[in-house]
Amino acid sequence: VTEEKHISCQYLSMTLLLNCCEGDILFLLDSSGSVSNYEFSHLLQFTASLLQPFSLGRGHVRVGLLQVDTSPKLEFGLDVHSDQESLQNALRRVRQLQGDTNTEAALRVAQRLLRETEGLPKVLLWLTDGVQPGDVDQPMSELKAEGVSVLAVSTVHANYQVLQRAVTPPLESHLYSVDIEDIEIITEDLREAIIKIIQAERLRVAHVTSHSAVLQWRPLLSAASGYYDLQYKSLWWTGSDARRILPGDSSWVELTNLHPDTTYTASLRPESNQRLFNTLSVNFTTLSVVSVSDAGPRQILVTWGSLQPAQVQRYTVEYGAIPSGPVHTVTLHGQQNSTILTGLEPGTQYLVTVSALHVNGRERAMSVRACTKEASLPALVDLHLTPGHHQDVQVEWRAHQEDLKGFWLTWERDDSINSSSKPSISSTYLPPTFHFTHLAPSSRVCVSPVYSSGRGDGICCTAERPAGCLS
Ligand SMILES: *[C@@H]1O[C@H](CO)[C@@H](O)[C@H](O)[C@H]1NC(C)=O
Ligand SMILES: *[C@@H]1O[C@H](CO)[C@@H](O)[C@H](O)[C@H]1NC(C)=O
Numbered sequence: 354v355t356e357e358k359h360i361s362c363q364y365l366s367m368t369l370l371l372n373c374c375e376g377d378i379l380f381l382l383d384s385s386g387s388v389s390n391y392e393f394s395h396l397l398q399f400t401a402s403l404l405q406p407f408s409l410g411r412g413h414v415r416v417g418l419l420q421v422d423t424s425p426k427l428e429f430g431l432d433v434h435s436d437q438e439s440l441q442n443a444l445r446r447v448r449q450l451q452g453d454t455n456t457e458a459a460l461r462v463a464q465r466l467l468r469e470t471e472g473l474p475k476v477l478l479w480l481t482d483g484v485q486p487g488d489v490d491q492p493m494s495e496l497k498a499e500g501v502s503v504l505a506v507s508t509v510h511a512n513y514q515v516l517q518r519a520v521t522p523p524l525e526s527h528l529y530s531v532d533i534e535d536i537e538i539i540t541e542d543l544r545e546a547i548i549k550i551i552q553a554e555r556l557r558v559a560h561v562t563s564h565s566a567v568l569q570w571r572p573l574l575s576a577a578s579g580y581y582d583l584q585y586k587s588l589w590w591t592g593s594d595a596r597r598i599l600p601g602d603s604s605w606v607e608l609t610n611l612h613p614d615t616t617y618t619a620s621l622r623p624e625s626n627q628r629l630f631n632t633l634s635v636n637f638t639t640l641s642v643v644s645v646s647d648a649g650p651r652q653i654l655v656t657w658g659s660l661q662p663a664q665v666q667r668y669t670v671e672y673g674a675i676p677s678g679p680v681h682t683v684t685l686h687g688q689q690n691s692t693i694l695t696g697l698e699p700g701t702q703y704l705v706t707v708s709a710l711h712v713n714g715r716e717r718a719m720s721v722r723a724c725t726k727e728a729s730l731p732a733l734v735d736l737h738l739t740p741g742h743h744q745d746v747q748v749e750w751r752a753h754q755e756d757l758k759g760f761w762l763t764w765e766r767d768d769s770i771n772s773s774s775k776p777s778i779s780s781t782y783l784p785p786t787f788h789f790t791h792l793a794p795s796s797r798v799c800v801s802p803v804y805s806s807g808r809g810d811g812i813c814c815t816a817e818r819p820a821g822c823l824s
């Protein structure tokens with residue numbers, strides 16, 4: 354409604370430009386003597402109104418006009434017109450040639466012109482009276498093989514089969530047979546058919562995370578010619594509407610502070626005082642978040658993004674050891690966003706799936722893999738050194754008694770003073786009742802507790818005399 358108002362009040366001479374498309378349209382216009390003057394000028398008017406809404410130029414729609422006659426005449430090439438005014442003026446200046454209908458020769462020129470750009474959709478629009486179309490099967494097949502969409506409008510109901518073979522399917526939207534007086538009635542349909550072929554993604558979501566999204570668009574403005582008005586909101590959250598004004602030379606924006614697992618709709622309106630552009634819009638859904646933290650040997654904390662509580666009836670958290678452990682289920686109310694899973698096996702990988710059941714019956718699930726910690730065994734509680742009676746050092750230690758199977762002792766003599774000694778590293782296993790030993794001074798000793806499930810962390814130090822522990 355606002356756009357229409359703008360057109361009628363503020364920009365009287367401006368019509369809305371369709372910023373929809375990128376591609377080449379080459380018109381193949383029958384200019385031979387079999388076409389009446391009346392017909393010819395109607396075809397040109399038709400062409401003018403068909404093209405009128407498109408934004409022109411590189412990055413948009415490029416239009417060329419090739420006249421079919423005894424020898425083809427390129428009225429204007431694809432790179433000539435980059436605005437509607439210049440295109441519309443050029444169409445008014447086209448004069449009929451009145452020679453023979455040498456469509457084959459014109460098609461060879463068309464092939465050459467359309468080959469120039471790679472990767473963009475191409476349309477050959479053949480405007481003909483259908484009289485003496487010539488042997489066009491071969492060149493038309495070649496064009497189609499090169500990816501050109503061939504569309505045709507015929508004003509005399511003749512040689513329908515040639516046209517049928519020439520156009521790219523579907524015939525319903527790509528081939529039109531109309532009386533020249535009524536030709537305007539096909540304008541919309543044909544334009545729609547062309548748009549379908551050359552439609553380009555003008556605004557796209559280049560990247561999305563749980564809390565952000567990057568939107569990208571084809572540049573339309575410059576810093577001097579206008580600005581972009583971007584608005585976005587969640588389709589669920591009321592009051593989440595946000596708006597950004599972006600400079601005319603920008604072509605992307607990052608939206609942050611978004612909610613996870615939420616669908617947003619964004620619209621980008623290019624505001625220019627020279628042209629009127631249509632608003633682009635795109636929908637996207639942020640990623641869901643389930644994260645795992647505070648993993649212990651027997652428990653993990655599962656947290657998920659705060660979805661709109663009002664939308665979620667309840668959460669179901671399912672978890673099971675990978676690959677084949679039994680699956681356990683916890684059900685939580687819709688306001689909750691975390692839970693601690695307990696009773697897990699140490700050193701085990703779990704698959705945790707959080708499903709949100711929405712009030713509207715929709716269900717969304719998000720999964721994460723999590724590992725519990727290895728069961729860590731109690732470390733040695735204390736290692737204590739006191740001077741012995743025979744120039745030695747007494748080493749004492751303490752450990753948790755539960756499940757204790759013994760101690761593992763290693764010691765190493767400092768050989769710097771006696772290089773001819775025996776191998777200096779020794780180790781021994783002592784029963785759990787042992788709590789002390791004697792060592793020569795300057796030995797380095799390590800004691801670790803041994804449990805049925807493994808060895809706990811030990812304590813090491815160097816026995817000095819007078820006794821002290823240099824670890
Ligand atoms: C975005 O979603 C809304 C609501 O489902 C829909 O009406 C609209 O057409 C969508 N827009 C686009 C660009 O897909
Ligand atoms: C979870 O909910 C609490 C309040 O209930 C909120 O403070 C916290 O930010 C939420 N956490 C996440 C990750 O959404």
Ligand SMILES: *[C@@H]1O[C@H](CO)[C@@H](O)[C@H](O)[C@H]1NC(C)=O
Nearest residue numbers: 769770771772773774775776
């Ligand atoms: C060095 O080691 C040898 C053999 O182990 C021993 O007989 C000798 O007394 C030691 N010397 C010193 C200075 O400790």
